[in-house]
Amino acid sequence: MTNSQLKKFCKEWQKRLRLQDWNVSVAFGILEDSTGLTKINPNFKVAKVIIDEEGNNELEITLVHELLHLHADPFSQDLQEKYKTNLEAMIELTARALVEAKYENNK
């Protein structure tokens, strides 16, 4: 996937997830221990998403996962450690379901 394709996917999913009021920049990068990372500034509705494409053939799911973190951000901050795994699982399963639904609907 090229950088411009990634940006196009980001615009598309911002729209699908009703995140058009956010200023999201997305780029490929190298990450230590995850496939995606998002830095969020909720006050200005600004987010920076990094996607590591090394060995990742589910880039669109990773992108949607990271974008869903914007919706989860207000209740992610003070979340107890024991619930963080549940939140990650919920985001990941939702991202997968949404991407699957997109391609099922396009059949």
Ligand SMILES: [Zn+2]
């Ligand atoms: Zn996550």
